[in-house]
Amino acid sequence: MGFFDTHLLNLVIFLPLVFAALVLLLPGSEPGQLRTVTLLGMLVDLVFGVWAYARYVPGGPEFQLEYRVPWFTEFGLSYHLGMDGLAASLLLLTVFLGPLVVMASTTYITHRVKEFHLALLVLQTTMLGALVSLDVLLFYIFFEAMLIPMYLLVGVWGSEDRQMAAVKFFLYTLVGSLLMLVAIVALYFLSGPSGGRSFDYASIYNALLGANQELARCTAAGTCDQLGGLARTLHTWGPVMFAAFALAFAIKVPMWPVHTWLPDAHVQAPVAGSMILAGVMLKMGTFGFWRFAIPLFPVATQQARPVLAALSVVGIVYGALMCLAQRDIKKLIAYSSVSHLGYCMLGMLALTAEGATGSAYQMLNHGVSTGALFLLFGFLYERRHTRLMADYGGIAKVMPVFTASFVIITFSSVAVPGTNGFVGEFLVLLGTFKSNLSLVFGVLAATGVILGAAYMLWMVQKVFFGSLTHRENQFLQDLNLREFSTVAPFLALVLVMGLQPQPFLDRLAPSTDRFIARASVGTPGATVDESKLPIEVQPLPTEQTAAAPTLPSHPLAAAPALVPSTNRP
């Protein structure tokens, strides 16, 4: 690994921040310059993001492009980055959305342009950081930092009720994540004896692994009263800590019944906010389940699985039913997200390779298709400033290109084969049927196939078909070149991901296998591939401490020079 490889992830994460500094230096009265610089930053970031994605080798070590330097060594904190297949895929999605978001907001945002672009760039950094951090506390920092720019996006550039929505969004998500912070600190104390504690994901996981296995064995045998040590602690407190993690991520996903922040936030957010929220931020919830909540607490997962799976199914059906009751288009799309994310959660909880792969793929799909739906509707909203279906009708006549794009994305959203949605949904449902969850889950989830078509096509018909019912709509402009070139990448991706999903799936496969193995630790009777369980990461660089092993570490001692180690195990 060369210098470039070692620092590639750093580059991807912090490039937006560098460009944010540049934007900060520019005069606020020059929106054109601000946009160009931001767009440029996003594009450069896209290049490096794609590069990082391409550098990911499916058969290689679990975490690749790793970078680790000591940070607060005394607290077991290190600055540790690395990406597995899922993180790489979501990273790709994030950098893909970046430039498109900027392009989508060109005419949408007219006041406080500088601050807007600053927020976008900072948001990009925090999202990318959360995806690739391998230190739990570092993840938490990025995870929380994400809220601030998003809060501003909704609260400053949103529509009429923006303050309420922003506060609701902020507090709702904060409640869960603060509990998670408690659980993270608890994990820190469980991760080793005093002095050997660490916030590092791999250390924590490896430390808990033995106890988890022991706990799983005793749960199967019903002899958990005689447990001792870490296993006993996990037996008592594991479910609580799992609940704290699960709540934080469930709110983010959002799962039923903690989903009510989503419609409000989506409805009020500007087009950029909606796109990022739907495209990337919701995946932080599913990603969190995948990376932290489930592998760290497999036994608790096993206990909570029926409940969580039931909530996911409720989310699928309930979200779809909600869509049928909406008059507001953005709200409808928001509720459809609840339904789609239900599929992601269900596939993950099925604990089968098909289900997990489908779930991961569905995360990407949802980012593409729902992101595109919000983008397209944003264009419409810019022209008419109303979100009600009743204010449209028959606009296919005046906006044919727009309609065609919207209908294609709609087909992707309702999972017509040949579009990306189908592959994800099919795999999720197949995985659910193959899992040891009751068949009822699969059957109920499959009704989403019907309801999904019902609400999406209903909306399409109300908005686009029929005769032109409003005089104001008579002279709507079709998409211009800038707008169409924003939509075109989405259209292309819908087809590419639908017809050639295998390259994407290949990169997800190692992560899925490991996820399944780790999650199955808690499943009684499951055969677990032991070799997939331990997490191997770069050790903390030890040159400094090796040079002076006798010196006691001291709070005021100079921080060791940041020299990355290259001795990968």
Add this chain to the structure above:
Amino acid sequence: MDFQSLLKTAPIHPDVLQQSLWMIIALPLLGAFVCGVFGRMMGRANVHLVACSAVAGSFILSVLAFWATSHADAGVPTSVANAFGGAPSRYALWQDLGTWFSAGDFRVNFGLLVDHLSGTLLLVITGVGFLIHLYSTSYMEHDDGYWRYFAYLNLFVAMMLTLVMGDNLVLLFVGWEGVGMASYLLIGFWYTDAAKAWAGRKAFITNRIGDFGFLIASFLVVLLVGAFVKQANDADLQPVASTSARYSAGLEQRGPLTFQGLETMARALPDASGAVKLDTPISSGPLEGRTYGGVLTVALLLFLLGAAGKSAQLPLYVWLPDAMAGPTPVSALIHAATMVTAGVYLFCRMSFLLVMSPTAMATVAIIGAATSLLAALIAFAQDDIKKVLAYSTVSQLGIMFMGVGMGIFWAATLHLVTHAFFKACLFLGAGSVMHGNGDETDIKKLGGLRKEMPWTWVTFLIATLAITGIVPLSGFFSKDAIYHGVHHNHLHGLEWVSGFLYYVGLVIAACTAFYMSRLYLLTFEGQRSPKAKVAHAHESAWPMTLPLVILAVLSVAASVYAFPLLANSKQALMENFLSPVFSAAVGSRGDAGIAKAAGTVALDTSLPSLGSYAMAWATVVAGGLLAAFLYMRFFPAQAGVPAPGFARLIRRTAQNKFYVDELYEFLIIRPVKFLSFVLFRVVDAFLIDTVVVRGTAWVTARVGSALRYVQTGDTQAYAAVMALALLGGVLYAILKVL
């Protein structure tokens, strides 16, 4: 070189053609892309050229592929190796374009298969498809959306070809949903009319209900295959000359949903040797404890739901009549000749699974018969020329389902083909009538067109005779082959079904004759109605009449396939021709077939006797004559006399389609809408958002404002509180220590 050996020498060698099967699909797909993206700039003539030549090219390739399937090198027919062990599929071409997607044990390949069954359908789809493209160039000459129209139409053809050529259930499903999508777009083609857009949506969603069944059925099949491969030993797979290792290797290579793999499993299931039989309980997995046969029946019934959606059978037939909102050539191609027969094709393709479950077979047959009868009765009272034809399509599809359900697959396929010819001819004829009469569709306002539109008249007459089943025409033979099979095949444990359905079938035949005669007579015979939109109808241009003539000729000529013309066999031509496909299910020379091995269906291979021919013929003629009497003599004579009350009631009920739509509206749509509204208002907006979320905020705010009063602003009071707290802490510490 005699004719026989000419047929067996393909002009292009199968090995060569095998590599280009994808082009059959790719051509119309490319056409759709070009027409859809550049159509508006290219102009009308270029769009016509691109669209028609795409389908024509596809047709030529299909002919070559079809021809190549019969290619025999030194008497050995071309065949496809069986990846799952077992006998190779004879008379088939196959192309594998690599993995589509795979995850865990699951895998789907882009595998294209052309055998005699899919080859036949390829010809129908591209052939009839081309004629309809040609027809459309004239029919749509005044429409501004022509480029969109041809793009959709090409897309439809591509999807339908995918459906037919896919060598696995998932690829079939791609086509299955793809044609649904194209049909949605085409039904709602004139989207500015809200009712038409609504009809498109209704079609798509009704189909989705079927697809829901289809998906679940596919998953059950995956589970079944998974259980089978775990449980079966070599003795199970011995009769198909495979081993369990070979079978697993095949699964790994091709995935669990290929037809070849399913056929191998189906052949291995019913025999007595080995560990797995139809009544063996599944040993592990989510279906643990249930028998193979039971799961299979459930899966097949769910496939039936899927097929009922696509092929407009009970309870999901309601979309088809509304689908007539689309342009008439679309109705001819999609809603008569090709897409709606997909359900029949599905069951023919999976005949080997179907014959293992008499329950599923009987259900398929009964659903078919019931749909057929209901649709025929509704067709009595419809006045819209396209609606009558739509209901007659539903009815004919029901007959095909009867055939499939009773295990007479070849006849169902034959009827599918002949129906494609005469029904497309009828629809195109109806289109021609509409085109020449100012888009008038009410048959009461037509009449007397015989002299004004001679070509349309003569082709319509031939097609009508064919569909009613008059002797020398194809409809008679294909329908009678089905009826004969229905009558003489016996399902194990459900023997009553055969006789019962046979008589139901005769009633249907009479009804068909009645309403078709009515349609024909009112449209073409008698006097021109005084309410007609235009005084004189004009005959359509050659691009419209030529397809009519070709289809009319075909609907006469296709009867050849029902004749036992072979020298060394008394099988009908079609039966012999399709036997490589259906031999797994129903057996053929030197192959017992699953039906016999499982003892589920007692098949009868006799030819229909002249007596039963005569009976069928007499029924039809009686129906036709009754219609002629009523509409030519009785009703005209009764003009002005009000009909009796009960007659009006019956008529009104039939006219309103027995209120099935209203029933669904009342039982399903409204409750779902109401439920979603109530859930939204009560659960989402009130319980969760207001009570819980805002409630939390409210409680926090209230507690805060209550605690506000502690803040007195008096520094010394704060200091006193601090001091007291300190004192309390110290006291507590002292007490703890003591």
Add this chain to the structure above:
Amino acid sequence: MVPISYYLFLAAALFCMGMFGVLVRRNALVVFMCVELMLNAANLTFLAFARMRGDSIGHVSAVFVIAVAAAEAAVGLAIVIAVFRSRGSVNIEDIKTMKH
């Protein structure tokens, strides 16, 4: 040598006097002086224990406290003067604007 408890009793007495003053006196300046008294009581405790243990940590702490006290006095007196300028009084009963 004087036993350590003597120092502690003295410190406790000083602390209580200081606290009493803080709680009951009205004049802000007097309150300030009482706070200083309490701080010095704490200092006395530190020093007593430092002497007992024979190390310098207590001395360091005491010096630290003195520094903090000086800073506090500077800021506090500045506030008092500012309040006197705006209100013409240093009676803390008059300074109650920071209430609900």
